[in-house]
Amino acid sequence: MAVPITAFVKEYTRAISEGYAAVFAGAGLSKPSGYFDWKDLLRPMAETIGLDVDREHDLLSVAQYYCNQQGTRNMVDQAILNEFTKETSYNDNVAILTRLPISTYWTTNYDDLIEEGLRSSNRKPDIKVTQESLATNIYDRDAVVYKMHGDVRNSSKAVLVKDDYETYEFTHSLFTTALKGDLVSKTFLFIGFSFEDPNLNSILGRIKALLGSSVRTHYCFMKKVQNIGNNEEFAYNKAKQELMINDLSRYGIQAVMLEEYSEITKILKKIEEGHNLNNVFISASLSVPNKNWTTESATKFAHHLSKELVKRNFRITSGFGLGIGSAIINGALEEIMTSKYKHIDEHLQLRPFPQFSSGNNTSFEDLKHNYRIEMIRECGVAVFIFGNKLVDGEEVIADGMLEEFWIAKEAGKKIVPIGSTGGATKQIFDEVKEQIEEFPYLKTYMQALETELDSDKLIKLVSSIVCKLRQI
Numbered sequence: 001m002a003v004p005i006t007a008f009v010k011e012y013t014r015a016i017s018e019g020y021a022a023v024f025a026g027a028g029l030s031k032p033s034g035y036f037d038w039k040d041l042l043r044p045m046a047e048t049i050g051l052d053v054d055r056e057h058d059l060l061s062v063a064q065y066y067c068n069q070q071g072t073r074n075m076v077d078q079a080i081l082n083e084f085t086k087e088t089s090y091n092d093n094v095a096i097l098t099r100l101p102i103s104t105y106w107t108t109n110y111d112d113l114i115e116e117g118l119r120s121s122n123r124k125p126d127i128k129v130t131q132e133s134l135a136t137n138i139y140d141r142d143a144v145v146y147k148m149h150g151d152v153r154n155s156s157k158a159v160l161v162k163d164d165y166e167t168y169e170f171t172h173s174l175f176t177t178a179l180k181g182d183l184v185s186k187t188f189l190f191i192g193f194s195f196e197d198p199n200l201n202s203i204l205g206r207i208k209a210l211l212g213s214s215v216r217t218h219y220c221f222m223k224k225v226q227n228i229g230n231n232e233e234f235a236y237n238k239a240k241q242e243l244m245i246n247d248l249s250r251y252g253i254q255a256v257m258l259e260e261y262s263e264i265t266k267i268l269k270k271i272e273e274g275h276n277l278n279n280v281f282i283s284a285s286l287s288v289p290n291k292n293w294t295t296e297s298a299t300k301f302a303h304h305l306s307k308e309l310v311k312r313n314f315r316i317t318s319g320f321g322l323g324i325g326s327a328i329i330n331g332a333l334e335e336i337m338t339s340k341y342k343h344i345d346e347h348l349q350l351r352p353f354p355q356f357s358s359g360n361n362t363s364f365e366d367l368k369h370n371y372r373i374e375m376i377r378e379c380g381v382a383v384f385i386f387g388n389k390l391v392d393g394e395e396v397i398a399d400g401m402l403e404e405f406w407i408a409k410e411a412g413k414k415i416v417p418i419g420s421t422g423g424a425t426k427q428i429f430d431e432v433k434e435q436i437e438e439f440p441y442l443k444t445y446m447q448a449l450e451t452e453l454d455s456d457k458l459i460k461l462v463s464s465i466v467c468k469l470r471q472i
Contacts, residue, residue: 002222002245002254002255002256002257003219003254003255003256005256005257005267008219008254008256008267009267009270009271009274010274011187011217011219012187012189012219012271013271013274013275015186015187016100016101016102016271016275017275017278019101019103020185020186020187021100021102021104021186021187021189022102022103022104022105022106022182022186022187022188022189023097023102023104023105023106023188023189023191024106024107024188024189024190024191024193025097025105025106025107025108025109025114025191025192025193026107026108026109026190026191026192026193026194027108027109027192027193027194028191028192028193028194028261029091029093029094029097029107029109029113029191029192029193030091030094030109030111030113030192031192032089032091032092032093033088033089033090033091033094033111033113034087034088034089035083035084035088035109035111036083038059038194039053039054039059041079041080041083042059042062042063042066044079045062045063045066045075045076045079046062046066048066048069049062049065049066049069051065060160060161060162060165061162063076063160063161063162064161064162064163067161067163073156073160073161076160076161077155077156077158078155080110080152080155080158080160084110084111084152088111088113091113091117092265092268093191093264093265093268094113094114094117095117095120095121096265096268096269096271096272097114097117097191097268098114098117098118098120098121098123098143099117099121099272100271100272100275101275102143103142103143103144104143104144104146104182104186105143105144105145105146106146106148106179106182106188107145107146107147107148107149108148108149108159108193108200109147109149110147110149110150110151110152110155110158111152112151112152114145115127115145118142118143118145123142123143124138124140124141124142124143125138125141125142125143125144125145126138126141126143126144126145127144127145127147127151128144128145128146128147128175128178129147129150129151129154130157131171131172131173131174131175134174134175134178146175146178146179148172148175148179159172168202169202176203176206179203180203180206180207183203183204183207183216183218184207184216185216186216187216187217187218187219188218188219189218189219189220190218190219190220190221190253191220191221191264193220204251204253207251208250208251215250215251215252216252217252217254218251218252218253218254219253219254219255219256220248220253220254220255220256221255221256221258221261221264222241222245222255222256222257222258223257223258223259223260223261224241224257224258224259225237225238225241273380273412274380274470275380276378276379276380276413277380277381277414277466277469277470278313278314278315278380278470279314279315279317279349279378279379279380279381280309280314280315280316280317280379280380280381280382280383280466281317281318281375281376281379281381281382281383281404281408281413282302282305282306282316282317282318282328282383282385283319283382283383283384283385283387283401283404283405284302284318284324284325284328284384284385284386284387284401285323285324285325285386285387285388285389285398285400285401285423285424286298286323286324286386286387286388286423287323287388287389287390287395288388288390288395290388290422290423292420292421292422292453293386293421293422293453295323297455298324298327298386298421299324299327300327300455301385301421301455301458301459302324302327302328302331302385303327303328303330303331303334304331304455304456304459305328305331305383305385305455305458305459305462306318306327306328306329306330306331306332306335307331307332307334307335308335308459308463309332309462309463309466310331310332310335310336310342310347310348311335311339312463312466312467313347314347314466314470315346315347315348315349316328316332316347316348316349317349317351317375317376317378317379318332318348318349318350318351319351319352319372319375319404320350320351320352324385324386325352329348329350332347332348333348335347336348351371351375368400369403369407372400372403372404372407373407373411376404376407376408376411376413377411379408379413380413380414380469381413381414381416381466381469382404382405382408382413382414382415382416383416383417383418383462383466384401384404384405384415384416384417384418384424384425384428384429385418385421385425386398386421386422386423386424386425387401387402387421387422387423387424387425387426387427387428388422388423388424397423397424397427398423398424399424401423401424401425401428402424402427402428405417405424405428405431414441414466414469415428415432415439415442416442416449416462416465416466417429417432417449418449418458418462419433419449419450420449420450420451420452420453420458429449429450433446433450441465441468441469442465445461445465448461449461
């Protein structure tokens with residue numbers, strides 16, 4: 001059955017956040033980077049044997065016919081090698097999918113876009129190409145990439161003609177077993193993939209036979225049939241698409257219907273944003289108490305704010321701000337250590353600032369700026385409290401906090417400034433107030449954020465704001 005985009009975004013975001021999301025990538029994921037799809041790859045070979053690839057639906061047979069006529073598959077192997085080793089361009093969809101904390105990627109593609117995307121996001125891939133590689137694991141891996149049809153670097157072993165598909169169960173039985181397990185235990189997003197692939201249809205059929213009606217929910221993107229002026233043909237194609245959508249539901253696959261495939265990038269960005277809303281960056285520094293907050297009351301507030309957010313299953317990121325950073329950390333740790341099933345790495349990320357440059361060509365100021373960008377990148381919400389420091393014995397506004405606000409705002413993060421705490425946060429609050437149309441989620445809270453001094457009420461207020469943001 002078809003599922004609304006909003007429902008898909010919510011459910012797949014939850015799967016990512018709870019650790020059971022997976023991706024199944026087909027040629028359509030790689031095509032925006034400049035790679036051919038199957039039709040374009042086989043077009044010159046089809047012409048050689050007198051076929052028109054645009055009139056053919058069984059592309060496996062086209063590849064097999066060509067190999068039969070040539071007496072060898074060498075030219076097909078060479079075509080793969082030439083196509084998938086050429087220079088390619090940046091691909092937004094690959095970048096987003098590999099930035100997200102997804103640990104399982106399956107693909108029928110021969111290229112290395114997924115692996116390179118993971119490495120670019122500082123995530124270590126464990127790549128499975130042969131059955132032998134399934135028996136070994138890379139230490140400290142962040143994700144497993146199953147290349148079930150082979151890799152460009154060993155094109156002679158790639159699965160690409162009818163012979164390969166017909167013997168797949170014997171030559172790649174462990175891949176079939178591994179995929180069965182993941183289809184049972186994870187929620188897949190099928191992207192850029194043709195459901196006419198005979199190998200996938202066979203595997204899904206076995207899963208159906210194994211599980212009966214107890215199939216897991218998966219998702220795929222599908223473009224709506226367009227009416228290009230022929231009403232009769234449009235009605236026929238629309239009816240056929242509806243039948244296909246209903247048939248996919250036998251395997252638990254729900255179609256996410258699109259007007260254009262270009263919508264996918266926007267949808268993936270919404271998923272990334274939704275996931276990041278679980279991560280709260282707390283920007284805080286307090287070297288000198290002010291008229292409304294003593295050192296003791298400010299420390300207590302920071303401690304209990306962090307503790308409450310962890311209690312509500314948020315992950316706290318802290319730069320260990322001057323004078324108050326330890327209170328944020330201790331609050332998070334107290335909740336983690338006293339609650340069952342909570343773990344430090346799931347709910348607390350410490351990012352203490354570098355204290356000096358290592359002597360490379362990057363200035364110390366640039367080093368700190370880049371560090372702030374990286375620290376804020378995976379957070380969806382930025383909470384600001386207090387914000388002062390001492391310079392030559394004089395109290396001044398914490399300019400580092402102002403920089404963090406500008407970075408967070410530029411990156412589209414949700415800003416929550418508690419103006420009543422003073423310092424740089426008050427300046428941030430005043431700017432947000434002047435531009436409140438850019439922060440509609442704060443409209444009903446602005447007066448309390450500006451005037452409330454009761455720490456318990458402020459903690460309840462901030463918790464309410466970030467919890468509502470997470471539901472978007």
